[in-house]
Amino acid sequence: MIDAKTIAIVKSTIPTVVETGPALTAHFYQRMFNHNPELKEIFNMSNQRNGDQREALFNAICAWASHLETPEVLASAVEKIAQKHTSFSIQPAQYDIVGYHLLATLKEMLNPGQDVLDAWGKAYQVLAGIFIRREAAIYQSNQNQDGGWQGTRPFRLVAKIRESETITGFKFAAADGGPVMPYLPGQYTAVWIKPAGFENQEIRQYSLTHQPDGQHYSIAVKRDDKGLVSRWLHDCAEPGDIIHLAPPAGDFYLDVTPQTPVSLISAGTGQTPLLAMLGSLARGEHQAQVNWFHAAENGRRHAFAGQVNHTGAQLRHFTQQVWYSKPEQTDAIETGSIKAGHMDLTPYISSLNDPQMTWWLCGPVGFMQFIARQLVDNGVNAEHIHYECFGPHKVL
Numbered sequence: 272m273i274d275a276k277t278i279a280i281v282k283s284t285i286p287t288v289v290e291t292g293p294a295l296t297a298h299f300y301q302r303m304f305n306h307n308p309e310l311k312e313i314f315n316m317s318n319q320r321n322g323d324q325r326e327a328l329f330n331a332i333c334a335w336a337s338h339l340e341t342p343e344v345l346a347s348a349v350e351k352i353a354q355k356h357t358s359f360s361i362q363p364a365q366y367d368i369v370g371y372h373l374l375a376t377l378k379e380m381l382n383p384g385q386d387v388l389d390a391w392g393k394a395y396q397v398l399a400g401i402f403i404r405r406e407a408a409i410y411q412s413n414q415n416q417d418g419g420w421q422g423t424r425p426f427r428l429v430a431k432i433r434e435s436e437t438i439t440g441f442k443f444a445a446a447d448g449g450p451v452m453p454y455l456p457g458q459y460t461a462v463w464i465k466p467a468g469f470e471n472q473e474i475r476q477y478s479l480t481h482q483p484d485g486q487h488y489s490i491a492v493k494r495d496d497k498g499l500v501s502r503w504l505h506d507c508a509e510p511g512d513i514i515h516l517a518p519p520a521g522d523f524y525l526d527v528t529p530q531t532p533v534s535l536i537s538a539g540t541g542q543t544p545l546l547a548m549l550g551s552l553a554r555g556e557h558q559a560q561v562n563w564f565h566a567a568e569n570g571r572r573h574a575f576a577g578q579v580n581h582t583g584a585q586l587r588h589f590t591q592q593v594w595y596s597k598p599e600q601t602d603a604i605e606t607g608s609i610k611a612g613h614m615d616l617t618p619y620i621s622s623l624n625d626p627q628m629t630w631w632l633c634g635p636v637g638f639m640q641f642i643a644r645q646l647v648d649n650g651v652n653a654e655h656i657h658y659e660c661f662g663p664h665k666v667l
């Protein structure tokens with residue numbers, strides 16, 4: 272609980288902090304990486320370069336400062352971040368480092384006086400305590416599961432499967448040959464790598480694409496010409512290689528009754544968490560309607576078509592529609608379920624808009640905004656729309 276005086280002081284300084292925003296976060300990160308360069312092994316340095324990480328930290332701090340009296344409003348945001356932190360194996364001592372540099376940054380940039388620094392210090396300690404306790408609980412729960420572990424565990428790459436021109440699947444088994452803990456459909460693992468030639472260790476989250484089998488984890492990765500980790504996985508990783516993985520985590524997972532209708536809506540590699548959801552619906556012999564809507568550039572870039580057809584065929588009530596934004600002559604447009612152009616759900620929403628329908632979105636943020644707008648404009652209850660942004664979270 273934070274006392275009223277502290278809340279009043281922190282709140283009174285929010286406008287100054289917002290005004291100084293980008294300069295403040297730039298100073299903070301520069302300071303922290305200068306003094307504690309070991310943190311470069313944990314932070315995604317690509318997100319540092321494009322500013323996403325800075326924006327995310329700044330937004331999180333402002334959200335916290337604005338809701339000091341009602342922290343429960345931030346419960347789902349806290350859970351999302353805590354889950355992600357566990358895949359980075361964040362430890363309590365790292366909160367002390369961040370807190371130290373945060374206060375030093377406020378002092379150096381704003382020189383607001385000791386009362387203000389003390390108030391921000393107290394508010395930060397409370398927030399850090401919430402994360403530390405939640406993350407400790409997740410670590411403990413992972414450790415206690417059959418096949419669970421804390422931190423990272425060496426896995427052997429057992430298969431590398433080309434799923435489209437740009438997307439490749441990677442299947443891993445624990446290097447010790449032991450079982451691996453289950454996960455919920457939609458959760459991710461994190462890949463930890465530092466191959467020769469990398470300046471820092473890099474950690475990236477990838478959604479788990481298949482059903483838990485107690486022995487393997489499968490992910491799928493789009494090769495990004497500028498992406499350090501995706502290029503390494505595509506171009507260098509070979510079956511037999513040892514790669515370290517974090518335990519599965521994430522708060523975006525399918526949690527529905529067998530009677531709940533489900534629409535899974537994705538673009539590009541955004542389909543990866545939804546593939547696991549589709550698989551779990553088939554495995555659970557889902558009673559209600561299941562719809563698969565997917566956008567890809569063209570047939571060469573349309574991954575997992577076979578897996579979706581195969582899984583969909585096991586479902587009692589299944590429909591599928593696919594859109595190609597840049598179709599090629601060889602693509603069978605307007606035959607079967609493939610259309611040209613961007614995804615347009617308008618013709619489907621009214622027929623699908625069972626009040627119980629749940630909508631699960633994953634893809635580029637702009638795509639999810641585009642689809643969420645179509646849904647909401649056509650009367651879908653926003654509370655039935657679930658989505659995930661990889662990288663720092665955005666509100667649709």
Ligand SMILES: NC(=O)C1=CN([C@@H]2O[C@H](COP(=O)(O)OP(=O)(O)OC[C@H]3O[C@@H](n4cnc5c(N)ncnc54)[C@H](OP(=O)(O)O)[C@@H]3O)[C@@H](O)[C@H]2O)C=CC1
Nearest residue numbers: 538539540541566567568596634635637638641659660661
């Ligand atoms: N668990 C998670 O949260 C995961 C999230 N992702 C995210 O999913 C995204 C996948 O990206 P990627 O595979 O590169 O997708 P692409 O850029 O290849 O896009 C796939 C399709 O979506 C269309 N599209 C993209 N943006 C829009 C838009 N604003 N409105 C309408 N249609 C759009 C594209 O059309 P066009 O050709 O016109 O661009 C294309 O047809 C990434 O942002 C990634 O971070 C991926 C995996 C897991």
